[in-house]
Amino acid sequence: MLKIRNLHAMIDGKEILRGINLDIKAGEIHAIMGPNGSGKSTLASVLTGNEAFEVVEGTVEFNGKDLLDLSPEDRAREGLFLSFQYPVEIPGVSMTNFMRTALNEQKKYRGEDVLSASDFLKLMRDRKNLVDIDSDLTNRSVNEGFSGGEKKKNEIFQMAMLDPKLAILDETDSGLDIDALRIVANGVNKLRRPDNATILITHYQRLLDYIIPDHVHVLYNGRIVKSAGKELAHKLEENGYDWIKKELVG
Amino acid sequence: MNLSEHDISLQKLFDTNRAFIEKDAAAGVNLARVKAAEAFAVQGIPSSKVEAYKYTNLQPWFKSGFEQAYGLNGYSADDLKTFECNVHEMESHTIFTVNGKFVEGSSGHALPEGVVAGSFLELSQKYPEIIEKYYGRQAKVETDGFIALNTMFAMDGLFIYVPKNKVVEKPIQIVNVLTGPSDLMVNQRNLIVVEENAQVRVLFCDHTLSMSRFLVNTVTEGFVAESGMLDFYNLQNQHNGTVQVGGYYFDQEAKSQLNANYFTLHTGITRNNIFSRLGGEHAENHISGLYVIDKNQHVDNFSFIEHAVPDCESNELFKGVMDDASTGAFTGRILVAPDAQRTNAYQSNNNLLLTDSAKMNSRPQLEIYADDVKCSHGATVGQLDENAMFYLRARGISKEEANILLMYAFAYEVIEKIKVPSLKEQIRQLVEKRFRGELDKCDSCVVCGQLGTNLIKAN
Numbered sequence: 243m244l245k246i247r248n249l250h251a252m253i254d255g256k257e258i259l260r261g262i263n264l265d266i267k268a269g270e271i272h273a274i275m276g277p278n279g280s281g282k283s284t285l286a287s288v289l290t291g292n293e294a295f296e297v298v299e300g301t302v303e304f305n306g307k308d309l310l311d312l313s314p315e316d317r318a319r320e321g322l323f324l325s326f327q328y329p330v331e332i333p334g335v336s337m338t339n340f341m342r343t344a345l346n347e348q349k350k351y352r353g354e355d356v357l358s359a360s361d362f363l364k365l366m367r368d369r370k371n372l373v374d375i376d377s378d379l380t381n382r383s384v385n386e387g388f389s390g391g392e393k394k395k396n397e398i399f400q401m402a403m404l405d406p407k408l409a410i411l412d413e414t415d416s417g418l419d420i421d422a423l424r425i426v427a428n429g430v431n432k433l434r435r436p437d438n439a440t441i442l443i444t445h446y447q448r449l450l451d452y453i454i455p456d457h458v459h460v461l462y463n464g465r466i467v468k469s470a471g472k473e474l475a476h477k478l479e480e481n482g483y484d485w486i487k488k489e490l491v492g
Numbered sequence: 493m494n495l496s497e498h499d500i501s502l503q504k505l506f507d508t509n510r511a512f513i514e515k516d517a518a519a520g521v522n523l524a525r526v527k528a529a530e531a532f533a534v535q536g537i538p539s540s541k542v543e544a545y546k547y548t549n550l551q552p553w554f555k556s557g558f559e560q561a562y563g564l565n566g567y568s569a570d571d572l573k574t575f576e577c578n579v580h581e582m583e584s585h586t587i588f589t590v591n592g593k594f595v596e597g598s599s600g601h602a603l604p605e606g607v608v609a610g611s612f613l614e615l616s617q618k619y620p621e622i623i624e625k626y627y628g629r630q631a632k633v634e635t636d637g638f639i640a641l642n643t644m645f646a647m648d649g650l651f652i653y654v655p656k657n658k659v660v661e662k663p664i665q666i667v668n669v670l671t672g673p674s675d676l677m678v679n680q681r682n683l684i685v686v687e688e689n690a691q692v693r694v695l696f697c698d699h700t701l702s703m704s705r706f707l708v709n710t711v712t713e714g715f716v717a718e719s720g721m722l723d724f725y726n727l728q729n730q731h732n733g734t735v736q737v738g739g740y741y742f743d744q745e746a747k748s749q750l751n752a753n754y755f756t757l758h759t760g761i762t763r764n765n766i767f768s769r770l771g772g773e774h775a776e777n778h779i780s781g782l783y784v785i786d787k788n789q790h791v792d793n794f795s796f797i798e799h800a801v802p803d804c805e806s807n808e809l810f811k812g813v814m815d816d817a818s819t820g821a822f823t824g825r826i827l828v829a830p831d832a833q834r835t836n837a838y839q840s841n842n843n844l845l846l847t848d849s850a851k852m853n854s855r856p857q858l859e860i861y862a863d864d865v866k867c868s869h870g871a872t873v874g875q876l877d878e879n880a881m882f883y884l885r886a887r888g889i890s891k892e893e894a895n896i897l898l899m900y901a902f903a904y905e906v907i908e909k910i911k912v913p914s915l916k917e918q919i920r921q922l923v924e925k926r927f928r929g930e931l932d933k934c935d936s937c938v939v940c941g942q943l944g945t946n947l948i949k950a951n
Contacts, residue, residue, distance in 0.1 A: 291885075314882065330880050332901060335900075339897070343897065
């Protein structure tokens with residue numbers, strides 16, 4: 243599904259990603275962990291097309307297409323989704339209008355029929371139940387006045403609405419209390435299918451108690467320095483990241 | 493000061509036509525012309541050297557080369573029979589003016605007994621006591637050359653009188669049409685009197701129906717007596733060859749409410765002079781505006797809120813979305829009189845500039861002579877939020893559509909203030925159309941949801 247080869251990216255003249263290689267297949271859940279400043283969020287931003295970052299080298303293939311060649315909206319329409327670490331508040335744009343516009347534009351791109359108003363509302367209801375989000379949130383402006391937890395739940399709701407092939411959850415667990423974390427994890431697990439995939443970007447192991455990854459990668463200084471199964475996450479939780487730094491030096 | 497050549501030509505135009513102008517007019521209205529002509533001789537049309545007109549120089553435009561509209565400019569009132577310009581779904585009482593002149597045959601909802609809404613020319617003669625009490629009281633000829641000019645030439649327009657305790661539930665919609673084969677100057681005069689505990693909603697729609705150039709200098713005076721309520725809307729959708737000075741002079745007594753909302757969706761040059769005097773305790777007003785302009789269009793909203801007595805509240809919100817090389821200005825003058833304690837006055841002006849060449853001048857002017865006052869003002873000029881833009885695009889929404897969503901979101905705060913739901917929906921759609929560029933080529937009555945092309949006389 244996703245093939246990243248030797249990806250280098252910079253912001254403000256500073257190289258943050260220094261040669262990332264990663265393969266993700268349908269049906270898989272990958273966790274990307276690493277200390278602060280290692281480049282985790284940059285990787286998410288570069289994959290979704292944030293123009294603040296400049297890709298200087300490398301390729302990214304997404305379902306056979308050159309991802310880096312696509313605009314942010316076309317990446318989304320191809321089935322890529324980012325759950326933002328800091329979802330943006332947009333006063334004046336209603337959640338309903340936002341989701342309807344997004345969903346219909348994606349459908350048009352794929353040559354599918356747009357949803358009728360009643361089918362759309364039905365889908366909204368259905369997806370709200372699936373991710374256990376308060377009904378009231380979708381009647382408001384996008385993220386406006388939402389608490390931190392509500393914003394993260396809202397990201398998962400949008401993911402449920404848009405049904406992406408590959409979802410990147412950028413520190414969706416940070417700042418969540420245990421109840422909200424369960425709701426978020428539940429949503430992700432329910433949406434899991436053999437034909438989609440998920441990348442969990444996280445600093446902590448806790449989320450991985452609820453969403454069991456197939457692969458865990460450690461990102462350090464802009465490179466993936468270690469990849470293993472889910473047991474790696476436990477080891478990181480117990481021992482921190484210092485042993486990896488030592489291994490690299492040694 | 494020295495009058496310009498243009499001013500002198502306007503004076504001559506007045507002198508030459510004075511007998512005709514005064515022939516059918518009410519005595520009180522003619523009496524006011526004497527003072528107006530004197531005042532005009534002192535002021536003339538203000539140039540940009542006059543501080544209040546610093547950002548909008550109208551002097552080159554106002555000259556007698558434009559024929560003054562005394563009649564319908566080749567337009568027949570019969571044509572209005574085919575013309576239905578109601579806001580969709582809105583039940584209203586509808587009145588037309590063509591080139592500032594009232595046209596017989598208003599339609600729609602009957603007005604409650606005692607309420608009148610019709611020709612200024614006719615009703616000003618029928619109600620001399622109202623003319624004597626109110627005419628020219630708030631729009632003072634000596635304060636502005638445009639008021640003086642209007643008061644000299646004023647013949648017709650709208651006269652709305654809502655007696656004590658009367659409530660007009662359905663809005664009164666006034667459709668001001670500018671049309672005809674030749675370029676015109678129009679001095680329309682409107683008077684709205686809302687007596688004690690009475691209520692009315694008034695919507696003025698300003699349109700152009702032919703490609704002639706128009707100079708419009710309108711004066712509207714609105715008086716709201718104790719516990720009265722006036723809900724006032726102005727929707728402007730005129731072609732780029734229009735220069736409009738809209739003067740709106742309100743005076744409020746105790747416990748009265750005024751809501752005044754200005755939507756400039758298409759224009760050439762617009763200058764709104766919005767004055768409101770809070771003259772009775774616990775009076776309140778909400779004045780808002782939205783201007784969406786592009787190309788070389790220019791909009792200048794000049795407001796002056798006078799807190800003359802204690803315990804009043806005023807709220808002002810003006811927002812603009814400016815594209816291409818459009819230019820704008822906002823002045824928010826607030827005067828709090830020495831005894832006007834416990835005044836609350838809030839003001840903000842926010843602008844979205846879509847290009848580097850669009851330009852906005854925003855200036856708050858607060859004069860506060862009382863000490864127990866809550867006053868706030870704020871002005872912003874900015875671009876679309878890039879983070880919000882990326883967020884929308886990351887969900888699959890195109891850049892163009894994201895632009896429209898964000899512009900609309902910006903404008904929504906003003907649209908939200910409209911109190912008539914059907915009108916709100918209509919304006920919401922119009923603003924969205926405007927953002928999509930679909931109102932761009934408008935020279936007809938798109939605002940009312942109907943093409944008016946059949947009304948354009950062959951040029």
